[in-house]
Amino acid sequence: MDREDSKPLNGHARKPVYGAIEAGGTKFVCAVGTGPEDIHAVERIPATSPHETLGRCINFFRSQPKIEALGIGCFGPIELDRRSPAYGHVTTTPKAGWQHTDVVGPLGEALGVSVGWDTDVNGAALGEARWGAARGLDTAVYVTIGTGIGGGALSGGRLAHGLVHPEMGHLLLPIEPDDLGFAGACPFHGARCWEGVASGPAIEKRWGRRAETLEADHPAWDMEARYIASGLATLVLVLSPQRLILGGGVMEAGHLFPMVRKHLQTALAGYVQAEALLSGIDDYVVPPALGTRAGIVGALALAELAARSV
Amino acid sequence: MDREDSKPLNGHARKPVYGAIEAGGTKFVCAVGTGPEDIHAVERIPATSPHETLGRCINFFRSQPKIEALGIGCFGPIELDRRSPAYGHVTTTPKAGWQHTDVVGPLGEALGVSVGWDTDVNGAALGEARWGAARGLDTAVYVTIGTGIGGGALSGGRLAHGLVHPEMGHLLLPIEPDDLGFAGACPFHGARCWEGVASGPAIEKRWGRRAETLEADHPAWDMEARYIASGLATLVLVLSPQRLILGGGVMEAGHLFPMVRKHLQTALAGYVQAEALLSGIDDYVVPPALGTRAGIVGALALAELAARSV
Numbered sequence: 001m002d003r004e005d006s007k008p009l010n011g012h013a014r015k016p017v018y019g020a021i022e023a024g025g026t027k028f029v030c031a032v033g034t035g036p037e038d039i040h041a042v043e044r045i046p047a048t049s050p051h052e053t054l055g056r057c058i059n060f061f062r063s064q065p066k067i068e069a070l071g072i073g074c075f076g077p078i079e080l081d082r083r084s085p086a087y088g089h090v091t092t093t094p095k096a097g098w099q100h101t102d103v104v105g106p107l108g109e110a111l112g113v114s115v116g117w118d119t120d121v122n123g124a125a126l127g128e129a130r131w132g133a134a135r136g137l138d139t140a141v142y143v144t145i146g147t148g149i150g151g152g153a154l155s156g157g158r159l160a161h162g163l164v165h166p167e168m169g170h171l172l173l174p175i176e177p178d179d180l181g182f183a184g185a186c187p188f189h190g191a192r193c194w195e196g197v198a199s200g201p202a203i204e205k206r207w208g209r210r211a212e213t214l215e216a217d218h219p220a221w222d223m224e225a226r227y228i229a230s231g232l233a234t235l236v237l238v239l240s241p242q243r244l245i246l247g248g249g250v251m252e253a254g255h256l257f258p259m260v261r262k263h264l265q266t267a268l269a270g271y272v273q274a275e276a277l278l279s280g281i282d283d284y285v286v287p288p289a290l291g292t293r294a295g296i297v298g299a300l301a302l303a304e305l306a307a308r309s310v
Numbered sequence: 311m312d313r314e315d316s317k318p319l320n321g322h323a324r325k326p327v328y329g330a331i332e333a334g335g336t337k338f339v340c341a342v343g344t345g346p347e348d349i350h351a352v353e354r355i356p357a358t359s360p361h362e363t364l365g366r367c368i369n370f371f372r373s374q375p376k377i378e379a380l381g382i383g384c385f386g387p388i389e390l391d392r393r394s395p396a397y398g399h400v401t402t403t404p405k406a407g408w409q410h411t412d413v414v415g416p417l418g419e420a421l422g423v424s425v426g427w428d429t430d431v432n433g434a435a436l437g438e439a440r441w442g443a444a445r446g447l448d449t450a451v452y453v454t455i456g457t458g459i460g461g462g463a464l465s466g467g468r469l470a471h472g473l474v475h476p477e478m479g480h481l482l483l484p485i486e487p488d489d490l491g492f493a494g495a496c497p498f499h500g501a502r503c504w505e506g507v508a509s510g511p512a513i514e515k516r517w518g519r520r521a522e523t524l525e526a527d528h529p530a531w532d533m534e535a536r537y538i539a540s541g542l543a544t545l546v547l548v549l550s551p552q553r554l555i556l557g558g559g560v561m562e563a564g565h566l567f568p569m570v571r572k573h574l575q576t577a578l579a580g581y582v583q584a585e586a587l588l589s590g591i592d593d594y595v596v597p598p599a600l601g602t603r604a605g606i607v608g609a610l611a612l613a614e615l616a617a618r619s620v
Contacts, residue, residue: 077582077583091583092583137472138472139470139471139473140472151548153548155465155466155468155470155472156465156466156468156469156470156471156472157468158466158467159466160449160465160466160549160550161449161466162447162448162449162450162465162466162549162550162551162552163449163550163551163552163582163584163586163587164550164582164583164584165550166547166548166549166550167547167550167582168547168548169547170547170581171543171544171547171548172483172484172540172543172544172547172577173482173483173484174483174485174502175485188579188581189579189581192484230482233481233482234481234482234544234548235548237476237477237478237479237480237481237482238461238463238476238481238544238545238548238549239470239472239476239548239549240470240471240472240473240474240476240477241472241473242472242473267482267502268498269498269499270498271477271480271499272387272473272474272477273387273402273474274473274474276473277473
């Protein structure tokens with residue numbers, strides 16, 4: 001994932017400055033910088049109407065030194081197929097006013113730069129590969145577990161897309177034997193999918209309390225760890241990642257990590273023979289090295305990728 | 311996936327001749343040819359000891375015109391990491407005498423050619439992308455459902471590997487409501503994984519009869535189609551393939567295809583909005599265009615890939 005910096009200018013190596021947008025359902029975080037250790041400016045813009053929100057983003061970047069490219073890690077679903085007339089659009093989102101909205105077009109034209117465009121979680125996976133916990137790896141998965149569950153993946157050094165983009169939060173899972181009556185929290189899949197049984201809202205629906213109010217020894221956590229581990233087991237079996245990176249609000253309960261690692265080993269039942277899954281498990285299931293900045297730094301990595309692709 | 315043929319020789323375009331081995335647990339199929347329409351020679355060699363089996367493969371290729379590269383699609387698990395001293399080996403297989411056996415080394419040295427090496431199912435996925443049902447696509451999955459379940463994937467134009475290689479047959483699944491008492495047929499995961507509930511042996515264990523003896527209107531088929539669809543739903547959500555190609559003995563019951571397509575739509579519940587999954591489903595879930603030759607032709611595609619990589 002390395003790139004060479006720009007040619008020296010007046011005898012000094014100059015790093016290219018990129019723009020980044022972490023486009024979420026409630027706010028757009030804009031930033032300008034050269035990498036995770038060098039972010040010059042950050043602005044948080046509420047996600048109101050597309051016109052107002054994108055306009056404020058444009059104004060922010062116009063107030064900053066010229067950027068060489070822009071990266072956008074966006075809430076989904078989005079169109080990633082460059083051959084589609086809807087490339088660069090948010091597509092069938094439930095977010096009011098944002099259905100079938102062109103995001104890349106207005107920003108790229110107003111700022112006169114090429115735009116790197118992907119899902120927020122694919123961006124985070126790329127950022128971790130460029131500067132974080134997946135550095136030097138070509139196949140890795142980033143999963144965020146919070147209000148929803150989402151996952152991004154790098155496979156063979158490339159961000160995973162195809163028909164659309166991964167929606168890993170909805171992969172199907174076995175219900176746990178001590179959770180048989182639970183109806184689940186996913187409006188599409190009930191208790192049959194990962195988000196339906198393991199998102200923050202699923203925890204609240206099952207136990208009647210918000211995750212952050214549950215004591216560390218509450219039985220909710222063991223069940224949560226089992227469900228997280230089941231989803232990760234499937235990701236290991238389908239993608240064979242070299243590392244699993246887990247972020248999001250639910251994972252901020254740090255005591256989940258050792259429980260998830262143990263249950264992942266149980267779920268795989270020794271089927272995949274790899275040291276990383278046995279003695280190396282502590283280094284295999286890890287938090288994002290970029291922490292809560294994985295999203296915005298990931299968007300910066302998308303900008304860098306766009307600049308290289310020109 | 312296109313390549314140019316070799317330079318014209320004496321005024322005639324000459325296609326390079328490759329060797330292929332479909333290395334299975336019971337037999338090794340060897341072939342020589344330039345593509346699926348032009349396979350010159352085929353020999354089936356029983357998989358006895360590695361020494362005997364690989365020796366007979368070498369003798370076969372020595373009896374043929376010189377090949378430009380060899381492709382091997384192999385039963386797993388296998389080592390695919392070129393930096394590993396075990397690259398080219400079958401690793402922890404249960405097959406007696408084959409644990410930690412170097413396959414690529416002896417064949418490559420004896421024949422003096424570069425060797426393309428991957429799992430049988432990744433090879434089949436590549437072959438379908440080169441000459442079959444995934445032609446022109448860069449993200450596609452090939453799944454075989456028979457004595458076991460296995461899957462290979464092309465993601466962004468590259469065969470999916472990482473820590474090891476995909477073992478999609480063991481992805482975890484919800485048990486169907488009318489199958490709650492079933493213990494499953496997977497020695498590792500019981501009824502929690504795809505192979506445990508949907509392989510040929512799982513059908514036989516559940517219904518007391520072999521799949522090929524069941525009438526087309528037997529309730530076994532609807533349940534089988536639901537389980538196949540659940541696994542495919544997870545593959546759609548994790549990899550976002552542009553097409554799903556289903557082969558193997560169980561799928562030869564052709565009446566399964568329409569049932570699987572319908573249940574895949576039910577399992578996804580409209581979450582992924584893509585025409586391919588709605589009106590286009592008949593063209594999305596398809597049999598291998600290469601039919602039962604997907605394995606050996608896939609090995610030929612691995613040889614071609616190896617020749618291009620030199």
